[in-house]
Amino acid sequence: MRSYRALQYLLCVFCAISPLAAAMMATATTLGGPLTLADEGSFFVNGQSRLSNYPGASLVTGPAPAGNITVNQMYVHYRIPAAGKGIPLVMVHGSNHTGMTYETTPDGREGWATWFVRQGHPVYVVDHSGRGRSGFDPTPVNAVRDGGADPKALPTFFLRPIDRAWWNFRFGPDYPKPFPNLQFPLEAIDQYLAQLVPNAETTLAGGGANTVNALVALLDKIGPAVVMVHSQSGVYGLDVVRKRPNLVRALISVEGGCETVTPADIATPFVKVPFVSVWATTA
Amino acid sequence: MRSYRALQYLLCVFCAISPLAAAMMATATTLGGPLTLADEGSFFVNGQSRLSNYPGASLVTGPAPAGNITVNQMYVHYRIPAAGKGIPLVMVHGSNHTGMTYETTPDGREGWATWFVRQGHPVYVVDHSGRGRSGFDPTPVNAVRDGGADPKALPTFFLRPIDRAWWNFRFGPDYPKPFPNLQFPLEAIDQYLAQLVPNAETTLAGGGANTVNALVALLDKIGPAVVMVHSQSGVYGLDVVRKRPNLVRALISVEGGCETVTPADIATPFVKVPFVSVWATTA
Numbered sequence: 001m002r003s004y005r006a007l008q009y010l011l012c013v014f015c016a017i018s019p020l021a022a023a024m025m026a027t028a029t030t031l032g033g034p035l036t037l038a039d040e041g042s043f044f045v046n047g048q049s050r051l052s053n054y055p056g057a058s059l060v061t062g063p064a065p066a067g068n069i070t071v072n073q074m075y076v077h078y079r080i081p082a083a084g085k086g087i088p089l090v091m092v093h094g095s096n097h098t099g100m101t102y103e104t105t106p107d108g109r110e111g112w113a114t115w116f117v118r119q120g121h122p123v124y125v126v127d128h129s130g131r132g133r134s135g136f137d138p139t140p141v142n143a144v145r146d147g148g149a150d151p152k153a154l155p156t157f158f159l160r161p162i163d164r165a166w167w168n169f170r171f172g173p174d175y176p177k178p179f180p181n182l183q184f185p186l187e188a189i190d191q192y193l194a195q196l197v198p199n200a201e202t203t204l205a206g207g208g209a210n211t212v213n214a215l216v217a218l219l220d221k222i223g224p225a226v227v228m229v230h231s232q233s234g235v236y237g238l239d240v241v242r243k244r245p246n247l248v249r250a251l252i253s254v255e256g257g258c259e260t261v262t263p264a265d266i267a268t269p270f271v272k273v274p275f276v277s278v279w280a281t282t283a
Numbered sequence: 284m285r286s287y288r289a290l291q292y293l294l295c296v297f298c299a300i301s302p303l304a305a306a307m308m309a310t311a312t313t314l315g316g317p318l319t320l321a322d323e324g325s326f327f328v329n330g331q332s333r334l335s336n337y338p339g340a341s342l343v344t345g346p347a348p349a350g351n352i353t354v355n356q357m358y359v360h361y362r363i364p365a366a367g368k369g370i371p372l373v374m375v376h377g378s379n380h381t382g383m384t385y386e387t388t389p390d391g392r393e394g395w396a397t398w399f400v401r402q403g404h405p406v407y408v409v410d411h412s413g414r415g416r417s418g419f420d421p422t423p424v425n426a427v428r429d430g431g432a433d434p435k436a437l438p439t440f441f442l443r444p445i446d447r448a449w450w451n452f453r454f455g456p457d458y459p460k461p462f463p464n465l466q467f468p469l470e471a472i473d474q475y476l477a478q479l480v481p482n483a484e485t486t487l488a489g490g491g492a493n494t495v496n497a498l499v500a501l502l503d504k505i506g507p508a509v510v511m512v513h514s515q516s517g518v519y520g521l522d523v524v525r526k527r528p529n530l531v532r533a534l535i536s537v538e539g540g541c542e543t544v545t546p547a548d549i550a551t552p553f554v555k556v557p558f559v560s561v562w563a564t565t566a
Contacts, residue, residue, distance in 0.1 A: 029322055030322055030323065030324030031320065031321070031322050031323055031324070034319065034320075034321075034365070035319070035320045035323060036317065036318070036319045036320075037314065037317075037318045037319075037320070038314070038317075039312055039313055039314050040313065040314055040318060040397055041313030041314070041386055041387035041391070041393070041394075041397070042383055042386045042387050043387060043391065043474060044474055044477035044478070047473060047474075047476070047477040049445070049473075049476070052442070052444060055441065055442050055443065055444050055447075056439040056440045056441035056442060056481070056482075057439045057441055058378065058441050058443075058482075059439075059441070059482075059485070059490070060378075060515070061451070064441065064443060064444060064447045065444075065446070065447075066444070067444025067445055067446040067447060068444055068445050068446075069442050069443075069444050069445070069476075069479070070473070070476040070477050070479065073477040075383060077386070082317070095341065095343075098416045099416075100325055100358060100416050103324055103325045103360070104324035104325045104326060108324070108326065110324070111324075114323055114324075127416070132415055132416045133381045133382075133383050133410070133415045133416060133480070134480075135442070135477075135479065135480030135481060136480070136481060138440030138441070138442045138481040141424055141437060141438075141440050142437075142439060142440055144427065144434050144437060145434055145435070145437035145438075145439060146439070148434075151427050151428055151431075151434050152428070154424060154425075154427060154428035155424075155428075156339040156340045156342075156425060156428060156429070157339045157421030157424050157425055158338065158339035158340055158341050158342070158347065158421070159335070159338050159339060159352050159418070159421045160338065160341075160347060160352075161335060161338050161347060161348075161349070161350025161351050161352050162332070162350055162351050162352070163348070163350045163351075164338075164347045164348075164350065168344070190330060190332075190353070191326060191327055191330075193330070193332070193352075193353040194327035194330040194353050194356040195327070196352070196353065196418065197416070197417075197418030197419070198339070198418060198419060198421040199339075199341075199342075202342070207342070232343070
C-alpha cells in the first residue's frame with residue numbers, strides 16, 4: 001500500500017506540472033449504463049507444475065536451463081455487481097477467440113460480460129487453457145529449435161485467415177460476399193479479426209480437456225453457475241455437465257457443438273440440467 | 284439487444300427452477316473499496332493484415348489454405364471512473380507477463396489497475412503485441428511443421444522456469460532461498476507462476492517494436508497519459524517518449540531498463556517529460 005501512495009503522490013505532482021492534462025478524459029462510451037461493482041479481479045485455476053527441458057532463451061539474458069514451468073492454467077476474470085442477486089454466469093469462448101470476445105463488440109458496443117453484470121449477475125469470463133492470458137507450453141516448439149526434435153512433432157498453431165473466418169463465423173458464403181441481411185457491422189471487421197489468436201492449446205498434453213478440467217475447478221471454487229459456451233467450447237460444456245451435474249444450473253450453447261450428446265446423457269444428467277442451444281439463421 | 288433479453292429471460296427461468304442458486308454468490312473480495320465505472324471495455328490498436336502461407340490446421344475442420352491474418356495488434360482493456368478527474372494511466376507489463384499482472388495480486392489483493400481507477404484515474408491496461416490476448420503469428424512455427432522450413436529459423440518461445448523467475452524477479456538469490464525480509468507472500472507463488480506466458484512476440488517481424496508502435500497508436504487515440512512500464516518494457520517506454528514527447532505526461536518505470544538513455548535524450552525530450560525509475564531493495 002505504501003508504494004501505491006507513493007505513486008499516487010507522483011501522479012499528483014505530474015498533474016500540478018501539467019494541469020491541462022487532468023482535463024483530458026477518454027471519450028469512449030462502451031457501457032450501456034452505470035456499472036457499480038462490489039468486486040472485480042482475476043485469478044487462475046488448474047495450473048500444474050511440469051519440468052520443461054526446453055524453456056527457450058531470453059533475448060536479453062540468454063537461454064534458460066531446464067526447470068519447472070506452470071501449464072494448463074486457466075485465466076478467470078470476474079465481476080460481481082453491487083446490486084442484484086442474479087445467478088452467476090461463466091462465459092467460455094470458442095476457437096481462435098479469447099474471453100475478450102465477451103467484453104466489447106467489434107464496433108465498440110457493450111458485450112455480454114458487463115451487460116449481465118449490470119442486470120445483477122456475477123460474471124466469470126475465461127481464456128481457455130493454452131490460449132490468451134492462460135499462456136501455453138513453449139516446450140514442444142523449443143525442443144525442435146534447440147534440441148533437434150523431429151519437426152513433424154511440432155503442434156499446429158491454427159489461426160483462421162479472413163477467408164476461413166468469413167464462412168466459419170458465417171459472415172457470408174464466400175469472402176468477401178456477405179449473407180443477405182447480415183447483422184454484423186462490416187466496417188468494424190478489422191477489430192473483429194484482431195481478436196483472433198492461434199489455438200495454442202495444441203502444445204498441452206490433453207489439449208482442450210485441460211479447459212474442461214479448469215472449468216470444473218472453477219465451479220468447485222465458485223459454486224453453482226450457468227455455463228455459457230460458444231462454438232468449439234460447445235463440447236467442453238457438455239463434458240462439464242457430465243462431470244459436475246450438480247454445479248451447472250444450465251448450459252447455454254451459442255452455436256456450439258452438440259454431436260457428442262448420447263441418449264444416456266439425456267437420461268442423466270440432462271434430465272436435471274437445462275440445456276439451450278442457440279443458432280442464428282443466415283438468411 | 285433482443286438476443287440479450289432472450290438470454291436474460293432464460294436465466295430468470297433457471298433462477299425460478301433453482302431458487303437456492305440465486306443466493307449462491309461468490310465471496311471473493313479483491314477490491315479495496317467501491318468501484319463505479321462510467322465506462323469499461325476493450326479494443327485493439329496497431330493490427331495489420333498480412334498473408335500467412337501457413338495458417339495451420341483446425342483439429343475439427345482440417346488445414347486452412349493460405350490467407351490474410353491480423354498480426355501486431357495490441358489488446359487494450361480500459362476502465363473510466365464515474366468520479367474524479369485524474370490523469371489517464373497506461374499500464375504496460377514486462378517479460379513473460381500480461382496485463383493480468385496489474386489486475387489482482389497473486390494473494391488476491393487489488394492490483395494497480397482498479398486501485399488507480401478508484402482514485403479517479405482512467406486506466407488502460409495492455410497485453411504486448413504478440414502476447415496474451417494480443418495473439419501472435421503462428422506462421423513461423425507452422426512453416427517448419429507443414430512446409431519443411433529450417434527448424435533453426437524457429438522463434439524461441441522463452442518462458443522462465445521457477446528457478447530463473449526466482450532471481451529474475453528477485454524473490455531471492457537462488458531458488459528456493461528467499462531474500463531476508465522478502466515481502467512477496469510465498470504461499471501465493473503458484474498463482475504468480477500461473478501468470479507467466481511465453482514471449483511469443485518473437486514470431487513477429489520487429490518483435491517488441493510492435494508494442495512501441497501500438498503504444499504510440501494508443502496515445503494518438505486516447506490523448507495524453509502517464510505511461511507506466513515494467514522490466515522488459517522499460518526500454519519500450521523510452522521509445523514511446525522519444526516518439527510522442529507531447530503525449531507522455533510522465534514515464535514511470537518499475538524496475539525497467541534504462542540502458543538506452545543518451546545525453547541527447549536527456550536534453551530532449553526528457554527535459555519536458557518527467558521520468559521516475561523505481562527500484563526495490565532486496566535486503
